[in-house]
Amino acid sequence: MKRACLLALLLAIPPFADAHKASDAYLTLRVDGATVDARIDIALRDLDRDLALDADADDQLSWKEVRTRWPDIAALARRDIRLNADGARCTSGTTSITDADAPALTSHSDGTYAVLRLQWHCAAPVQALGVDYQLFVRTDPTHRGIVRVARVSDTPDATAPQLAVLSPGNGLHRFRLPPLAAPTRVKAAASEAPPPFASPQPLPASPAAAADEATPPSVASSLPGFVREGIHHILIGYDHILFLLSLLLPAVWIRRAATDPRTGVTRTRWRPSEDLRLALANVLKVVTAFTLAHSITLALSVLDVVNPPSRWIESTIAASVVLAALNNVWPVISDARWKLTFLFGLVHGFGFASALKDAGLAQGALVAPLVGFNIGVEIGQLCIVALVLPLAWTLRGTRTYRGAFSGGSLAIAAVAGVWLVQRAFDLSLIAG
Numbered sequence: 011m012k013r014a015c016l017l018a019l020l021l022a023i024p025p026f027a028d029a030h031k032a033s034d035a036y037l038t039l040r041v042d043g044a045t046v047d048a049r050i051d052i053a054l055r056d057l058d059r060d061l062a063l064d065a066d067a068d069d070q071l072s073w074k075e076v077r078t079r080w081p082d083i084a085a086l087a088r089r090d091i092r093l094n095a096d097g098a099r100c101t102s103g104t105t106s107i108t109d110a111d112a113p114a115l116t117s118h119s120d121g122t123y124a125v126l127r128l129q130w131h132c133a134a135p136v137q138a139l140g141v142d143y144q145l146f147v148r149t150d151p152t153h154r155g156i157v158r159v160a161r162v163s164d165t166p167d168a169t170a171p172q173l174a175v176l177s178p179g180n181g182l183h184r185f186r187l188p189p190l191a192a193p194t195r196v197k198a199a200a201s202e203a204p205p206p207f208a209s210p211q212p213l214p215a216s217p218a219a220a221a222d223e224a225t226p227p228s229v230a231s232s233l234p235g236f237v238r239e240g241i242h243h244i245l246i247g248y249d250h251i252l253f254l255l256s257l258l259l260p261a262v263w264i265r266r267a268a269t270d271p272r273t274g275v276t277r278t279r280w281r282p283s284e285d286l287r288l289a290l291a292n293v294l295k296v297v298t299a300f301t302l303a304h305s306i307t308l309a310l311s312v313l314d315v316v317n318p319p320s321r322w323i324e325s326t327i328a329a330s331v332v333l334a335a336l337n338n339v340w341p342v343i344s345d346a347r348w349k350l351t352f353l354f355g356l357v358h359g360f361g362f363a364s365a366l367k368d369a370g371l372a373q374g375a376l377v378a379p380l381v382g383f384n385i386g387v388e389i390g391q392l393c394i395v396a397l398v399l400p401l402a403w404t405l406r407g408t409r410t411y412r413g414a415f416s417g418g419s420l421a422i423a424a425v426a427g428v429w430l431v432q433r434a435f436d437l438s439l440i441a442g
Contacts, residue, residue, distance in 0.1 A: 240386020303355025311363035
């Protein structure tokens with residue numbers, strides 16, 4: 011039974027699943043008295059899955075296909091994102107703030123998003139805003155909504171956004187808004203005042219409006235949400251998992267020279283280790299090197315110190331998985347694998363950064379998101395180690411493990427090789 015578990019583990023990671031980026035949506039909610047103005051960015055790939063936007067089934071979304079379904083997109087958002095003020099439900103208008111006939115798109119690191127402008131009206135000026143986030147709850151359990159909430163006010167403390175990462179189906183999340191220094195007049199209608207957002211251009215892949223990201227969010231209370239997001243990000247990031255698995259497979263073996271008594275030829279081969287402390291030390295070196303490396307580049311990227319092109323990063327991550335897996339079968343680096351891990355870990359850190367940068371975080375308020383997200387990544391990483399290492403140690407001397415080691419490493423290299431070609435040349439060979 012134990013032998014079958016290892017093979018099941020190697021086969022449990024779906025090669026046709028999304029290799030890196032989770033499904034996210036981005037919400038900016040601005041409270042002005044009893045009115046809540048919203049900008050909602052939703053990935054077209056998610057909308058296409060639920061609404062079948064690709065009318066001609068050619069696997070390519072055209073601007074016309076998106077534009078003609080805009081009322082359906084807005085209706086989906088109004089249905090699955092519900093707001094209440096101090097326990098009383100707010101009502102959503104039937105059209106967007108700008109014009110239902112003028113939809114817009116924007117780009118995030120993982121593709122093109124629809125930009126919705128919606129407005130909710132509450133019965134009284136909002137003191138505590140509740141968000142019941144149900145977007146894609148029936149079709150994508152991995153989906154997350156990254157929500158920013160702030161008042162429209164001249165008081166700096168009132169306008170500092172609060173940030174939270176919400177999962178569909180987790181119930182109501184409450185944002186306690188700071189009190190206003192003076193009463194804010196309730197808007198009678200959206201037309202009485204200019205919209206709080208710069209109108210996006212109705213063009214595919216238009217840049218996100220800078221006005222939505224001008225104020226650094228206050229995220230001290232959102233630390234648990236970013237811890238959960240870090241755990242979620244690595245556990246659904248199959249390229250990161252395969253990279254870590256490639257490093258863990260040889261941790262319970264050592265390279266030893268052995269002479270064949272029949273031929274007299276001396277060869278260096280993998281042999282089962284008899285020293286558990288040595289195996290644990292090897293794992294500790296690998297995990298520590300990966301942690302330090304990705305923490306460095308995660309911070310540098312989110313702080314906009316270094317910003318390599320996304321395609322280059324994603325391609326290099328895939329290449330790192332290929333090389334780590336092939337290094338198991340044809341070892342080039344065996345005794346100091348932590349050095350290889352550190353080098354490639356730097357690249358993986360840039361990949362982790364995309365999840366935080368897409369949240370619209372600004373410089374000056376990044377401590378809680380960075381710390382929380384990194385803690386979550388490490389927790390997810392340790393969960394993988396805790397699952398793989400005991401099983402590998404138990405089976406290290408068996409034929410099953412030797413077959414899983416070589417066959418699994420080659421399978422990992424093959425899947426990652428497809429990702430590499432796909433990312434480097436912008437192809438769609440498999441989903442990911």
